[in-house]
Amino acid sequence: MNSTLAPELQSLIDVQENPFVLIDEHYRIVAANRAYCANYGMDQQEVVGKTCHEVSHRSAVPCHQNGEDCPHQAVFQTGQSHEVIHTHFDRHNRPEYARIKGHPIQGKGTQRYLGEAIYHIANSDELDCDDMRMVGKSPAFLACLDHLTRAAESEAPILLLGESGVGKELAAQYIHRRSIRANKPFIAVNCASITETLFEDELFGHERGAFTGCIGRKQGLFELADGGTLFLDEAGEIPPTMQAKLLRVLESGEFRRLGGTDTLRADVRLVSATNRDLLEMAEENHFRLDLYYRIAGIDLRLPNLQERRSDIPALAETMLKRITQTGAPRCKLTDEAMEKLVAHHFPGNVRELRNILLKAVAMSSHGIISASHIHLGGNAPLQSHTHTHEIDRRTPPSPSAAPPAPKGESMAELEARHITDLLVQNQGHRRKVADVLGISERTLYRKLKVYGLA
Secondary structure, three states: OOOOOOHHHHHHHHOOOOOEEEEOOOOEEEEEOHHHHHHHOOOHHHHOOOEHHHHHOOOOOOHHHHOOOOHHHHHHHHOOOEEEEEEEEOOOOOEEEEEEEEEEEEOOOOOEEEEEEEEEEEEHHHHEOOOOEOOOOOHHHHHHHHHHHHHHOOOOOEEEEOOOOOOHHHHHHHHHHOOOOOOOOEEEEEHHHOOHHHHHHHHHEEOOOOOOOOOOOEEOHHHHOOOOEEEEEOHHHOOHHHHHHHHHHHHHOEEOOEOOOOOEEOOOEEEEEEOOOHHHHHHOOOOOHHHHHHHOOEEEEOOOHHHHHHHHHHHHHHHHHHHHHOOOOOOEEOHHHHHHHHHEOOOOHHHHHHHHHHHHHHHOEOOEEOHHHOOOOOOOEOOOOOOOOOOOOOOOOOOOOOOOOOOOOOHHHHHHHHHHHHHHHOOOOHHHHHHHHOOOHHHHHHHHHHOOOO
């Protein structure tokens, strides 16, 4: 403790339950409470006199010199409170994510201090799941992680928004693990993978004899998720006939198995995800507006990989470790290979990065992945820092028939090219393209996924 500190300031520090530290204008710690000392594995005599960045960041320079938003710099420049999300290092030198609230505090005379309260968000091992981990320290990632953590504390239904491949199921698993339902089931279903005729059976189950060939009782996903979390991925693909039934279950918590007469109940926290604009679909009568408001109690947008470009190296290294744990040889990216990855704009986001690395591991030799092993699928590297993803506005062909196939082009390649041209002509509107092709929107969506056009 600092014996020269005014007693009223020391009392202010001691009553804080969260880690709290008082810092002077030169980044030196003048006082800290017990929670702060315990968090960073030092006693109070060790902490006082050290710089804040030395203790929490394990860095010799202030965090703003490492490109971070620095609460110390902001508070002393403006005299106003400032809140940021940072990556700190705990007593075991493991990264932890924390919300930092900095406040200006007046000392004796003209002496000013930064009072910094630290609120734990997550340790790095809390971002793990079966085959991947949420990784990053970019501002976009840290802000998203903070929002997910806050949402997990609520029981409200959550709608995760974002492009394909940004990690919506990872986010859903994180929400479940941080919720009061963490010791209950987490059940995930991809709504685009279930045919319309089987949707009700998947969600609510059936009794023996409910339909031809049915020889036993089956529990539905609502029953299996009772007490836990049900994750509906690709929620925009829920068939219209099922939307009303799903709405009734969400409102009442009651349902019946197919062929059953007993009313069952399930206490389920719903997390949904989509890469589509459900409100636009509601305007076009493809999605019920009342269902949208039921599943979107809290809506959270996940950043795409272009918005968190600085996370690509850490993501790539983490993915390589996971890939090589399954028996593949340990691999390392050369500087040129990493530069090639960072320059790519990744329309398929984190999922695309993982697929590129899987292929690179298979092609590499002696554990070294060079730039020649990084195949980007014909996608051009990033030319600017724009975040807008637009379809090439080429002059489209007539939609009445597919263009003639160039020599050597397969029927699958021909169909993919034709669908791409129709998407261009119709400004990416899937319903119009499906109508031109004479297929359902669900069938079109499956084709987009198969051809990598989703």
